[in-house]
Amino acid sequence: MQKVNTDVERCKGCYLCIANCPKEAIKKSGKVNLKGYEYIIVDNDKCISCGSCYQVCPDYVFEVN
Amino acid sequence: MKYKVPTTVDVMKTTFCSGCGQGVVNRLIGEIMEELGTAEKLVVTTDVACGAMNVDFWNFDTIVGAHGRPLPTATAVKKVRPDCLSLAHLGDGAAYNIGMAETMHAAIRDDDVFALVLNNCVFAMTGGQTSATTMLGQKTKSSIQGRKVEVEGKPFHIENALSGMDIAYLARGSIESVPSIRKTKQYLKTAFEKHKNNEGFVLVEILTPCPTNWGMTPVESMKRIKEEVMVEYPVGEFINRGGGK
Numbered sequence: 048m049q050k051v052n053t054d055v056e057r058c059k060g061c062y063l064c065i066a067n068c069p070k071e072a073i074k075k076s077g078k079v080n081l082k083g084y085e086y087i088i089v090d091n092d093k094c095i096s097c098g099s100c101y102q103v104c105p106d107y108v109f110e111v112n
Numbered sequence: 113m114k115y116k117v118p119t120t121v122d123v124m125k126t127t128f129c130s131g132c133g134q135g136v137v138n139r140l141i142g143e144i145m146e147e148l149g150t151a152e153k154l155v156v157t158t159d160v161a162c163g164a165m166n167v168d169f170w171n172f173d174t175i176v177g178a179h180g181r182p183l184p185t186a187t188a189v190k191k192v193r194p195d196c197l198s199l200a201h202l203g204d205g206a207a208y209n210i211g212m213a214e215t216m217h218a219a220i221r222d223d224d225v226f227a228l229v230l231n232n233c234v235f236a237m238t239g240g241q242t243s244a245t246t247m248l249g250q251k252t253k254s255s256i257q258g259r260k261v262e263v264e265g266k267p268f269h270i271e272n273a274l275s276g277m278d279i280a281y282l283a284r285g286s287i288e289s290v291p292s293i294r295k296t297k298q299y300l301k302t303a304f305e306k307h308k309n310n311e312g313f314v315l316v317e318i319l320t321p322c323p324t325n326w327g328m329t330p331v332e333s334m335k336r337i338k339e340e341v342m343v344e345y346p347v348g349e350f351i352n353r354g355g356g357k
């Protein structure tokens with residue numbers, strides 16, 4: 048199961064999630080969304096469902112299962 | 113689901129800059145309204161500043177007040193609709209410069225109203241001019257050499273101005289890290305509960321980043337809050353009339 052659901056169309060490329068993920072499970076995807084921002088991608092294997100990304104993301108990209 | 117985005121904010125429409133602090137604060141308000149079951153009762157009076165953009169994507173009832181003066185409007189809302197929760201959504205420029213008189217008199221009267229101040233240390237919407245809370249040395253559009261005591265005076269502290277006043281609640285939080293965000297949510301929830309119980313004037317200030325006008329990346333902005341802004345403006349509860357829960 049996906050530990051984190053992401054809606055990357057909301058992403059504005061601030062990368063606060065990357066700076067705050069304790070497991071370095073988030074990185075830039077190399078792809079750009081419709082708003083023009085390079086969005087992020089989560090490595091499900093590294094993720095521990097801690098919710099830090101949900102807490103810091105100003106644009107509600109994450110929901111944690 | 114462990115962490116679910118509140119349904120009270122229409123998230124796709126947010127027009128704030130990348131890394132702006134408004135989004136996190138909105139999420140905390142949304143979560144608290146869902147937890148208290150009060151989303152239908154909240155009326156927010158915004159300022160004419162960056163926070164006014166909220167009216168386009170909040171599912172709460174909203175009024176855009178006159179700049180700097182959402183507090184008297186919000187006080188009036190509470191008087192004519194006592195069943196409502198009445199929040200005045202302010203910036204530092206609105207609360208401590210343009211609307212300073214309104215902030216002080218709401219506190220002096222101990223008005224039954226909730227003042228929420230997003231302190232990003234600048235007049236953000238107008239392009240980043242000096243506000244009462246601009247840091248010493250901070251370069252802004254109207255202090256291009258950096259803020260100086262001789263010119264703009266010292267940074268303004270609401271906890272000093274309202275010290276000893278007979279008001280229900282006064283706290284300052286920050287959103288620069290996960291622990292701070294969780295703590296700030298506690299302050300906001302305490303404040304909303306006090307406001308719900310009609311206990312009088314509550315003010316919560318939140319230190320927020322404005323990467324656009326600070327000329328920094330969002331990650332650098334959060335570092336600045338931790339290393340500089342929180343040193344000038346300590347977080348914590350300053351007034352809690354009647355004690356905590």
Ligand SMILES: Cc1ncc(C[n+]2csc(CCOP(=O)(O)OP(=O)(O)O)c2C)c(N)n1
Binds near residue numbers: 162210230237
């Ligand atoms: C009566 C009045 N004076 C001036 C303005 C111009 N104005 C709009 S936003 C703003 C500054 C807002 O600063 P702040 O309250 O800190 O909010 P921020 O944009 O930083 O969130 C000013 C001076 C106005 N809209 N109305």
Ligand code: SF4
Binds near residue numbers: 064107
């Ligand atoms: S915190 Fe949110 S908006 Fe910022 S980069 Fe991460 S997913 Fe995108």
Ligand code: SF4
Binds near residue numbers: 089096097
């Ligand atoms: S839930 Fe925690 S571990 Fe998983 S991606 Fe988000 S911040 Fe990283």
Ligand code: SF4
Binds near residue numbers: 129
């Ligand atoms: S100018 Fe600053 S406060 Fe206004 S939306 Fe942009 S980052 Fe946020």
Ligand SMILES: [Mg+2]
Binds near residue numbers: 204230231233235236
């Ligand atoms: Mg401001």
